[in-house]
Amino acid sequence: MRKFYRNDLFLKSGVLQEEAYDKVEVWSREMNKSFLKVALNYAFLSRLEYKQLLLKEEIKFYEFDYTGLIKFKENLNKADLDFLLDHNLYPITRENGLVDLVLADPSDNISISKFSEYFSLEVKEIHIAEDMDIVKALHLTYGEELLEKAVFDLFNKDPKSSALETFTAKQVLVLGGIGIVFLICLFLFPIITIISVNLLINLFFLISIGFKFLLTVVGAKSEALQKISSAELGNFPDKDLPFYTLQLPVFKESEVIYKLASNLQNLDYPKEKLDVKLLIESDDPVTFDAVKNLKFPCIFDPVIIPYAQPKTKPKACNYGLHFSKGKYLTIYDAEDIPDSDQLKLVHALFNKLPEEYIVVQCALNYFNKTENFLTRMFTLEYSYWFDYMLPGLDGLGVPIPLGGTSNHFKFDKLMELGGWDGFNVTEDADLGIRAYAKGYKVTVLNSTTYEEANNEFYNWIRQRSRWIKGYMQTYLVHMRKPAKLFKEVGLNGFFGFQFFIGGTIFTFLTYPILLFIFLFYIFLTFDFSENLLSGVNTDIINFFTLIFPEWVIIISIFNFLAGNLLMIYINMVAVFRRKSYNLIHFAIANPVYWLMHSISAYKGLFQLISKPFYWEKTNHGLTKAHKPNKK
Template identity: 80%
Template sequence: MLNHYRNDIFLKSGLITQEVYAQIEEMSKSLNKSFLKVTLNYAFLSRLKFKEHLQSLNISFFQFDYTSLSKIKKELTKEEFDFLLDQNLYPLTLKEGKVDLVTADPSDDISITRFKVFFGYEVGTIYIGEDLDIVKAMHMTYGGVILRKAVFELYEKDTKSSALETFTLRQVLVLGILGFIFLSVLLFYPVTTLIGLNLFINLFLLLAIGFKFLLTVVGARSETIQKISQAELSEIKDEDLPYYTIQLPVFKESEVIYKLASNLQNLDYPKEKLDVKLLIESDDEVTFNAVKNLKFPCIFDPVIIPYAQPKTKPKACNYGLHFSKGTYLTIYDAEDIPDSDQLKMVHSLFKKLPEEYIVIQCALNYFNKTENFLTRMFTLEYSYWFDYMLPGLDGLKVPIPLGGTSNHFKFDKLIELGGWDGFNVTEDADLGIRAYAKGYKVTVLNSTTYEEANNAFYNWIRQRSRWIKGYMQTYLVHMRNPAKLYREVGLNGFLGFQFFIGGTFFTFLAYPVLLLLFLFYIFLTFDISSHFVGSLNTEIINFFKLIFPEWVIIISVFNFMAGNLLMIYINMIAVFRRKSYSLILYAITNPVYWLMHSISAYKGLFQLVSKPFYWEKTNHGLTKEHKPETE
């Protein structure tokens, strides 16, 4: 039975103070959300504390059966869906013009009255349920239409931009014809063909690494990322700031939910202007229960994504788009620690940029950089990638593949682009290319989000194989029509795409080949073969000498040595912008780190054929360090 005295629930119990009560009531009116929705989603009260208080009043909670949820209408309009979510209400059954309701707040007669007016139904029995259970029931009951859009909208709007079809018929035919020609030539001219293939691999590898070196040089000279001063930030007034959506896609991340809630509290942005969506998969009971039992207040509005394949981050983010209300939108991973003023910096920069700039990419780096060898190498890699490579792309006006988080969008333009491709496992890089192809611009900003560097070998391989597989997907999608891509992005963009997107995975695939040739060169040069004549077939050795004549091996060895030296140099200079001088000697071990990339690349290539949409889960929360280090 409804208790109409909210004071008894919240004030007399001491759950919140009179001052906070007034603030919540004001926000509830301005946002048109229920009192409890604002209380729990804007960090005024923890879910666990509210739950325990209701239990102390001997209130029992309604238990949903998610396998047999009833509907009051076949489908809800988007307006009706949003209304029920905002009021924390779930309608159970409709009988003779009356609806039974589940509410999360026993004292909330205001939302009940709003329901009667909005739907025109009388209310029958009222049950009390936990707010997250109501949210989950709502999405699982009425989220089907939105879920389909989240998965297939890009494919249906722009089929050729979706990675749903890994290889098009034309690509299969072209690859088949090229393969047939290669095998035919190989049959008749085996030595010349193999030498030619070797030279092609070496030439492309040299150009790809040379292009990255050029980007580093341009990025090192570029001052374009120094765009917003502290003086400009200090002039921003809270009342002038827009509504800002933050998406937080999580999956089996209960171990970092507490850190996430704490990190969000540190953002320097008006609480009432944040629209933080925590995206939870409906079958992820671990994270769901962790959020239900959080011991301290948190700023996020949980969105439960109904089950559907592919189970990917972009699908979850697309679903979340339909419940987002910000002028701008960004994505953070669960363990991310963004600079506290990042949102204000992005807003200030968007106000200064021309209209065609629709995405701002902030730098990513790691807070556990000195934990072990892997985290040190990961930090070196991210430092040169975000502090030099991306500014270099920006300086050369080449399409910028976005990073996985801290990319800030103009919301309306993101919707215009069709959101993310739910079938691409590096949806961020793909979206950056699609934005550029549509005539929009991406730029970078000198604000950092700190993440957790992967500190476990097999976990790192899983993550990196997914990234490289996604680059392969992105390359295949945008090379379905090379002439069209050239027209859309121009010569600089086309060449940049070849050497940056294509060159990235090609380099890792080719690296073991060059390594073997280097070892073969050592084998021959120092006449090591003479010690194995008894066990090795001399004819085999002579055949290898025939297809890899000395001049070819010299070119391969030069590329191998030059490529490694260039990447060591790039890694070394990466430490200077962030003054991480303790990492500089680790750059020498880059050849070993590259070999790990090659393992990941071949795993990604195998999965590209066997299970292209499979999202290799990266486990977070493995580190013992939780704060950015200062040098």
């Protein structure tokens, strides 16, 4: 292979201008990373443009056999792996203590010399490959131990906090005991038992809805929605800002990867202090190839997750933690559009708050809110959830279940908590509870990340069933030892957990029962019901009359109507903070939206038993809207 010089390859070829070339040189020395690594990962050069340059120079790319990768050093530690990743180097063992070296930059003699010095090995031959192929080979070869930690670290350290075991033996005994007692009572006192269960369902339903209404009132009045003034933001010049890690977990997201790269460019934060990790599954060639062929420069460092079950977002994020270097860490989904100053606002807020605050949750909303009925209802739901309920939880001192994105952590405290539970499919809700139980606090910031609202029914059902299944997992995990939970989170926290996490599950599961009673009552009150029931066995009619006496029906209908009216009111209130007044009349459709939740809840309950760790994939990139509409 003929000799290349960096100046010729990047500067004289015209792929980098002199000012950009000089900046890459400086950052390369400061970060101790290869020139090409900085150029590609900090938006100076596109991967496709660089690949075309090498092809023009008639470079033949080395092809990895990913099924036959061999370690050149058995006891390679994490620092060694970081060195190889930072310099885009993949060593191949040869005889007599020599190695061949695969690298992405044929002009990078500096990294070759550093490798020889670092490992005390002589390099025999040089091969050239695309940087993404080298990164993938390194993770597949040396990431096994880190992957094991990503999956099982929380379980190994604190098995009672992991959802690996869906139902503990004690929970099975308790649930079985309750079931047996119910059957015995049903056999001995059928009417009293059915009426009693009906009343309990109605009572818990009304308390759960009432609690959400209380949260809305408290959230509307609460000062818990943290704000940062322009003056406070000005106290932190760019040179004093810390490194900030952004994790971007993606899976089969090729349709939105271009939007993601563009959105990251809009962040108002020093580019050289961003540590952006694009987490790609090793068995996702669609996204992998899309990143390799990006036509414009982008700000992210690809991390390839070796294959392992469960295939969940928290497992990928846990693996990414081992390569993260920021003082703070946040997660964005592929289609997210955060406020441009969000990172600076979070940093200013952390400096303003007491030390026990370790997580800042930013609000989520949708940029395609008016696309169809479903996106409008989704927007109403997220508006009252993030603008009213979460501040209400904060105001009442109740654990805050985090959203799936735009939650900003103090990195060291996140590691102390053990990261996310790789087996919980609403990993952030669970982590919010665990943080509160450890004496830490979560708060809410008035900065918004705009997402893509699901605009397709079956896609929405898949996503929502996963969320509700995750709430079920979270409830089961934290209720393994109720007395311990009560001691850790206090009276407010304990009952808030029951009626917010448990109540959310319960209301969605019981809503069809109350709907049935309501429709049954309506049916009986119509004149034509007597003709329809004339051919029905009298004993059946009498039985229904016994289990649904008039006073029970009145209570059930009151709860059904009161619950729906309260939720309609909450949805109407949701429009005010964001001035989305054009959505207010859609609040009346909340009973229909709730029925969709009930369908999802029963699907989630079935999956909790049949495949608890299965991550129901949500398809993104279906909308035709691209920009946030803040009105």
